[in-house]
Amino acid sequence: MPGARKRVAESGPLTVTISFAGYNRVWAAWIGDRLERRGHTVSYQRWDPQEGTPLADSLRALALAPGPVLVILSTWYFQLGPRTQAEWNSALTEVVAPDPGRFAGVSVTNDALPPATAVFAAADLTTVGEQEAERRVLARLGLPTDPLPADRTPRGGPRFPNDPSDVWGGVPRRNTRFTGREPLLNDIYHTLKSAEDGARVVTLHGMSGVGKTQLAAEYVYRFGAEYDVVWWVAADKRAVCRQRLAQLAPELGLSTGVDYGERLRATRIALRRGDPYARWLIVFDGADDPEAIWDLVPEGPGDVLITARNPEWAQHNSLLMEVPAYDRDESVSFVLRRAPRLTAREADRLAEALEDLPLLLDQTAGWLNDSDMSVDEYIALLEQEGIDEDVVRVSRDFPTSFPTSWSILLNRLRETVPEAVTLLRLCAFFAPGAIPVRLVRDLPAQELPESLRGLVTNSVSWAAAINKLRQYAVVRAAGVGDREIHETMPEAGGAVPGDTLYMHRLVHQIIRQDMPAEDHDELIEVVRRALAAADPGQPTDSRMWPEYAEIAPHLRWADVLRTTSPAMHTLVLNCLQYMLHSGEYQAGLTLGSRAMKAWKEQLGDTHPRIWDLTHHYANLLRAVGDYAHTEALERTAVDHLREAHGAKDLSHLRAAGGLAADLRGLGRYDEAYTISRWVLDAYQELLGDQDARTLNAQNNVAVSLRLLGRYPEALDLDLRTLAERRRLLRPRHRWSLFSEIHVSTDQRLLGRYSEAESIQAQSVRVHRGVLGPDNPQTLNAEHNLALTLYRIGRRREAAELFTGVLERSERVLGEGDPDTLRFAAGQSCFAREHGDIDQAREISERVVEGYTLLLGPGHPFPTGARSNQALIMRAVGEREQAYELAEHALAGMRAAVGDDHPWTLGCAINASEMRSLRGDTESASALNADTAARAAQTLGRTHPLTLSARVATAADLRTLGKRLEADKTEAEALDDLAATLGAQHPHTLAARSRTRPYWDFEPQIV
Template sequence: MSGARTSVRPAEGEAGKQTVTISFAGFNRAWAAWIGDRLERRGLRVVYQRWDSPAEIPLVDSLRDLTLAQGRILVLVSEWYFQLGPRTHEEWNRALREVVAPDPSRFAAVSVTTAPVPAATAVLAPADLTNVGPDEAERRLLDRLDLRADPLPDGRGDDRRGPRFPALMPEVWGGVPRRNTRFTGRERLLNDAYHKLQEAPPGAGVLTFHGMSGVGKTQLAAEYVYRFGSEYDVVWWVSAENRVRYRRLLAELAPRLGLSTGAEYGERLRAVRDSLRRGEPYARWLLVLDGADEPGQLWNMVPTGPGHVLITSRNPEWSEHNSMLLEVPVYDRDESVAFIRRRAPRLTEAEADQLAEALEDLPLLLDQTAGWLNDSDLSVQEYIQLLEGGIDQDVVKVSADFPLAFQTAWSILLNKLRETVPESVDLLRLCTFFAPGSVPVHLLRELPQEELPEQLAGLLNDPLLWNKAINQLRQYSVVRLESHETSLDESGSAGESVYLHRMVHQIVHKDMPDADRREFVDVVRRALAAADPRRPADPDFWPAYAEITPHLKHADVLRTTDANVQRLVLNCLRYMYVSGEFASGITLGRRALKAWKQLLGETHPRIWSLTHHYANLLRAVGDYAATETLDRATVEHLRQERGPQDLDHLRAASGLAADLRGLGRYAEALEVSHWILAAYDELFGDQDARTLQARNNVAVSLRLLGRYAEALEADRVTLEARRRLLRGRHHLTLYSELHYATDLRLLGRYTEAESIQTTNVREHRNVLGSDNPQTLLAEHNLAHCHYRMGDRDSARQLFTRVLERCERKLGETHPFSLQFATSMSCFAREHGDIDEARALSESVIARYETLLPEGHPYICGIHSDHALILSKVGERAQAHDLAERALRDMTAAVGERHPWTLGCAVNASALRNLTGDHESAADLSRDTATRAIEVLGRTHPLTLSARTAYADDLRALRDRQQAEKVEQETLTDLEETLGRQHVHTISARSRVRPYWDFEPQVI
């Protein structure tokens, strides 16, 4: 419904039907929609007319214009109807007596409010629809219109889905702010938004309200929810200031949708997005992303499906991410005047106009100023003089977005707060040392009283004073209480959060005495440190860290020597690492390293812990050169200063070994890892957690060196010990189990590997969630197990899903994304789209060549994969050259006996055969098979591939007798090892030339 007079599309023959024109205030649109639907079901023709009463038109004239409407006029009586303009009750009483009283039969009315209305409304004889259910409300409506409440005619019953009864909430409702009962205007924007979303095709119903700070985007979105919410089954409001908070709050929708998931929010998030996409169990859903100013962080997390997404943002770049845009400007002047007069009834229309001009029609400023001005003896003229004179002539603009009057107006308001409840100013200043948006003030109240400065002890420990301060700030719209399920009631009890607008945050933070600044920031730092669960690797405590981390920057936690605060920083870095929030962690780690070196000195003990966490994060995204520089400097310094068995030295050396693995220097890494293991074993014994981690790292190096049987034994010992010490569902135990299953698969023990990995994936999802990087690794290994067992459909689904989720969470250049893309490319080459395979492969090559040093084994391996793709598309010469280059470079990188070199040789021999160089191909495949038998054993899958390739090359040389002998021996070993019906056996029996897929490993 728009502001213009509109009607529903009449059915054929409808012109003769009885017509009812519903006159309603925009605020009550949901009632109008429900009433109109009830009447249409009974065969009436309904015309909707949103009531507007411009101040410049006499009310009597507007009311007379209403009588020009068709049929009977049904007025929806509410305080909103009579406040538009705004109009006084006296004006309405006169107009109702003059226009309605002489012809009452033209009018009927229903009341949808319990608030006071003009006395002369009695002439409308409204039927009361409040505090009754839908059936009784419909009966009263029909009775007021003199319509019979007979059963509905066939075809007009409850099978037709219509608007929900407005007094009933949608079935799922959460996080929505309380309705602003002072909301004014914005009718065009609301109706434009409604029509844009309703007319959008399925999957494209995304709309962004964008505009500068303080313009009222959040209030507009909230009014949209209340005005149109009855048309949805699910309404869910999410604060989206940052990706971590958005993910957590959206995940909380899972149990409300009745989805069966684990407790971890990553798993819940996946289930929620899938449910919304499918529209099951609810297709009519509305999701609101409030304060989503960073589309680059959030766009790939916005659900699609049959429902609608409404975004509020200062950033118009949402248009680049498939969102429609509606710019929210400042108020029109008539809206400003109407709002001010409702907020400050003592002001005249002329005074409201002057005030609106002085405050540049900015809704936030109008709200805050008019609220206290109504309670003040100050005249509008005196206030405007204060604004023009400037209380603080030295004020500078906080932001290009902020009107200059805003700072001066805020100085006035702060003075008012100091005079009435000075503690409210202290609370407001405390809040500015948290991030703008949602402020977890409950953390402040959980501090021990003896740790609080005298100025704040009373505020934070006296519930009455706390409530008084909160209510004072709410009264003047400085903050609002959040109604999210994680907060409690309005009493100021522990657990609550308040919402602090970005503009308010910046101006209050700037306008603060230095003494208060030092004292208040210290309190907030200690509050954050006290909230530290001190268990960053435990997924049960990740929601607590997700609440804390957005506030670290604003609390300036890096500029204090408080040991508890510095421990909080280290724990947050660890949390960011294990939960996969690598980009945020790297930013924090880089800033912390710079600040702490200045604060503590280059060689302070805590610098080594910080360097360890920072290097872990850099290594996680593949920046191995940077981490090697960091770790090597640390190792050399600590070895010289403290000796080789110092714990910080051993930890740094362990990081250095990982860096060497990342750089492809596997033998060096193994040497370092061996002496670290020996040192820990000597210091703590073979069952200590540090010793077990060192043994795990030895196994990683062995696996990268192709020594799979040795890696399996090391992982077995570690896994059994971790099961005893940490239990089976600890994330480190699960990691060891993943490694063990990987070793089994690389050894060709596919059945065992698949059995263990299936269970391991299920436990990963339950404990860490589906989008955790470690879970993605587990699923990737399971995809390989399915593939090697011949279950291509399951493998395809897992390969695809894992790659999509990894790129979405970690980015396309993350080492895991490259690993998964390599596997997907190989699979697509054989069982999918060759063009997709080539595009993926070329992309991975480009990213590896940027990320890794020249001659790195991963570059060699992906070149070998790519050569097979080129041969598939007919580029045989290029394929042959690339395969030969890959073999030469891999041999130089890891030696001729490494399984990766043997695999490159299998592929190179195939390309030699394909290009007609049969003798050279046979020589290579014979040598490869011989070395493979020596290194891996005669029945390892790679050995069997090399033997099969050798038989093929012998046939090409027309040595059929020898070819037959080699082929039969190989088939016998295949059948005994993998079974007669295994895909590898069937391929060999069918004389399909084998190939080798390079698979990057974790480091």
């Protein structure tokens, strides 16, 4: 009887050795923690008997450990090696049976174990709760089982393995065939635990097929007991990744609205703070594009595990761990579990032929186990194919046998489940990765070809085909892990199983290569119709962007540019608009360029669709600052459309508006204003004042006025546009929000800082919720708020915004993007006055160089940036260079925009200071007097720029010895400053302390 067996220990502290298979580490950790709480010492020994070493010898070595040996019994413990039951029975009888008091056991499995394991008299822990499990462990070791006092039961420690984490989501079902990787799993664990909070990010990277996802999943199951939150995120697409993280918010008990942007923000804040859970693990699976999602990786006290083929995660504060192919022993063990009918020799031969890649081993061994073909025959078949690897080899990292093995598998599928092959071929016309095949299921049955109709409309056939593909590891059903898809009809209104599939890139390529011509033409047209039918038709509505984000990656694979279908043309144009408004500029430029080439070949150079495409393509080019290219495109369109349809044709007016935008980008503001004004008048005549196109034209006129320095007129027009957009569209519409930026900018440029801050602060909050924190328009809103706070004197808030906006813009848009250069100009000015002068200089030099490269040296933007650079040179003591820069900027700005433009007047204020520093006070005084007069005439007597010129004039008069005149000028300026900005405003305080004023050039939105 087990109860009569000799106890391992009687009492007192012990040193207990726990022997466990790596698969059961979670049990070892929990048992060890319970023993250590009672004052015992624990030694952990992972059981991994080496091949070639007799089991009896391995058990004798284990018996050398101090104290009793507690063995955690599971099927995994006895499969390592692998060894037969006969070997185990012999070794246990030889080593453990003669000394039963030396060993104890606990069982964590209900599976049958070798009969000789009875010598362990194992306590069963599989069906009991935590307290009873602890009691059984202690009793089996002969230790007291009395509960610990409350003051000796510290909180924390490993979770009881039978208790799930408080929050657990999306983790694939555990792979019971997982093999090896023990050192790598331990390295992951120790690397994460030794890293500092906020930097505990490990990326598992390697070639496709090495088992990165399986390794991450196994890590979750082995170490999951140490986390309160475990959340698995499919990270191959940004939109899906964001949504998945947002879904964590309600699981954490966070109180948020239904908007997923709000939930995402709440999730990230909660993870960063460690509230309500500090022990969390987030897994980003398939994150092959770090640039797309690195900003979504949470910071805080928890751990992040990433799987990716791309090692560039090292550039994003992640520690890299390469996942290699299996060792041969691991390959053999894996194959024997996947295909039990094979021998060890056959498994070794197969592993050698497939170069030890887990994905290939899984797919091939799984097929071989269901086949009567021998391994030698299979390998011979591979060798006999003789296919040119340059034609069929998917990657140089994979052998020729890989595509050949897939040919064998496809032949098998054709014979057994032809519907599965049809489904595979359909998937091949979507992008690899997550494939929304539900889009095909949403098509009317009469629009489907006969080969698909029965499969798509019959849920039983659909589920059977998907299950067969999953059985062969061809696809997986995204969102259901490895659970079987039940061959039953879905409940009314419920989602049909398999509505989104996941196909590996290599599989995707092989299926496309295997495609018969007749299937190609039929199936690609189905996918095209499905994508067109899924088009929400509202690319400017941010609520529709997740749908476009799902559609857009598939356009290339469905070859939508090689069709003259109007629906396909509309889809492409809408996707281009989505890419523009969501900030996906490079993807849009790639699509636009390819579309331009393809459509001109199909339709000719002057087809109406070409002008639609030109408009959207030019918008994207303009967004990245390629104004010369867009001007050429738009002038061609304007000339043709005016001649073909007349000046008042709507398509001509749209092209003319685009041309005006190009001219604004090129710094030709008077020309831009003339065209913009004419376009607005024409729209008002044709469409009235309340049409969205009229309001867009009105907005553009205001932009031109602002660039001309006519700020009051710009504000008046922007206020009207804002009111009408809020009424016609909605307050949270992207264009309404853009009008808020314009209104706030106008108010700030007029010196009405409090009004500007009031509208922009509220607008920033809405922008973040509606468009997301990284959208270019959101960045513009935050930058404008930073400039306003800077002017008000709220430096700490401004500093945080300046830095955050620039960092995100450089990451999302790139350093040379026009928006990034504007943000950098503002950051440089702020850093010069309130931060690091070296940083300010480095950024300023980049801005001058970037603007010069993008726009040319005579453009107002690089010219104004040189005026800012002069202030930095003055601050670091390089007065002569400061003088030369300031004079160059003044002359250049006069030539670019005229003598009375606010930018010219600002450059004059800076130039006058440099002249004064050189001792040329007469010239400085004359320049300041002229500037003050011009500024009063242009902007008004109490505008901040005018007041700066008046204060500077007083300083020059005092230097010239004209004290009475200087005091009078200064007193009047101080009174006006106090009345306009307030007695405690930084400008007023600086003037009272007789700090010479300066002017920062601010590049504007064009």
